[in-house]
Amino acid sequence: MSGPTNNLASDRTETAKTETPKRVLLVGAQGQVGQELVQTLSRLPNLGTVVAVGRKELDLTDLDAIAQQVAQVQPSLIINAAAYTAVDKAESEPDLAHCINAEAPKALAQSAVKCGAALVHISTDYVFPGTEGSPRTETDPTGPLSVYGKTKLAGEEAIRATLDQHIILRTAWVYGSQGKGNFLKTMLRLGKDRSTISVVADQVGSPTWAQDISETIGQLSLRLLNEATSDSASDSASDSASDSASDSANDSAGDVAGTYHFTNSGVASWYDFALAIFEEAQALGIPLKIQTVNPITTADYPTPAARPAYSVLSGQKIARTLGHSAPYWRQSLRTMLVEFAQAERAPAAR
Numbered sequence: 001m002s003g004p005t006n007n008l009a010s011d012r013t014e015t016a017k018t019e020t021p022k023r024v025l026l027v028g029a030q031g032q033v034g035q036e037l038v039q040t041l042s043r044l045p046n047l048g049t050v051v052a053v054g055r056k057e058l059d060l061t062d063l064d065a066i067a068q069q070v071a072q073v074q075p076s077l078i079i080n081a082a083a084y085t086a087v088d089k090a091e092s093e094p095d096l097a098h099c100i101n102a103e104a105p106k107a108l109a110q111s112a113v114k115c116g117a118a119l120v121h122i123s124t125d126y127v128f129p130g131t132e133g134s135p136r137t138e139t140d141p142t143g144p145l146s147v148y149g150k151t152k153l154a155g156e157e158a159i160r161a162t163l164d165q166h167i168i169l170r171t172a173w174v175y176g177s178q179g180k181g182n183f184l185k186t187m188l189r190l191g192k193d194r195s196t197i198s199v200v201a202d203q204v205g206s207p208t209w210a211q212d213i214s215e216t217i218g219q220l221s222l223r224l225l226n227e228a229t230s231d232s233a234s235d236s237a238s239d240s241a242s243d244s245a246s247d248s249a250n251d252s253a254g255d256v257a258g259t260y261h262f263t264n265s266g267v268a269s270w271y272d273f274a275l276a277i278f279e280e281a282q283a284l285g286i287p288l289k290i291q292t293v294n295p296i297t298t299a300d301y302p303t304p305a306a307r308p309a310y311s312v313l314s315g316q317k318i319a320r321t322l323g324h325s326a327p328y329w330r331q332s333l334r335t336m337l338v339e340f341a342q343a344e345r346a347p348a349a350r
Helices: 002-019 032-042 063-073 094-115 147-162 183-193 210-237 239-247 270-283 316-322 329-349
Strands: 023-027 049-053 077-080 118-124 166-171 196-200 258-261 292-296
Touching: 023 032, 023 063, 032 049, 032 210, 063 094, 077 094, 077 210, 094 118, 094 147, 118 147, 118 210, 147 166, 166 210, 183 196, 183 270, 196 270, 210 316, 210 329, 258 316, 270 292, 270 329
Parallel strands: 023 049, 023 077, 077 118, 118 166, 166 258, 196 292
Antiparallel strands: none
8 A cells, every 4th residue: 555655645746846836026127128028927827927026126235135035936937127227327336236237136046046946137238348340149258348337247147157047138229118218218308309419320239129128038938947847857857967967057057048139130320210210200190399310429429438339239049049030120119109109199088
């Protein structure tokens, strides 16, 4: 009788493991990408229940609070969409920027190790100097010019040194309808108030819709969790593999974990982006006063923090992983502005 009893006990244990509810801890839920992620993750029930926290619920300068939050939620996946993104202000607040962009991601990674979670972390094109004239790949040398870029790179390095099951997603020139402000919102505001503005024309990058970033993170997260589950099952089935796994930590994370670049496809200057915003907005009937946009140089518009002159990121790796290329930047801009215009008209209709 002892044999069947032990088998039944084992079956109950495996069933309990299988039925353990999955949770996703979304950090930075009130930002422009974070708010999009709340919507995207709600459409991906296989990821689990989403626990979304913003700065009111979680102070990222309090490392103990980070550990407590993760321990309380016990997530299978952590998505960090939070960052100190005030690029110019960071030059005068380097300690605060480092705490939020470097120490907080490290604390999230350490907590992820303790509870067996995977981590998805958003980073930036600012880790590169922008002096090259070709799209940057994930393995190209970094060299940030600003405090913001340096602290974001430090956050990346801390995660890589701490946790195998991670994805670092570098992106650039992010805009959207959510969050406090971005280049698109600034242009629309200025375009409603002024007939003439000047915009930098010698910085080049890929305008990227926050919703496209969110959808990409959702796809990568599903793959990362599936991989983590497979790795965990393999480890349970063969304890003898643990020694060899410790000798090849990067390999243990499989093919999905690692660093990726994602932006919308295509290239534009800030001047090009501004012209496109106004053209698309006017076509949709969004009221604007703007008549003239003048191109200027970076030298004509000095800022406390140096910006990369060339911020184009190669999307070849992520296209191979997901099986499709990113939408063209102007296509996403048009789609976003259609939704934005509809939302603007909705209150008036009521």
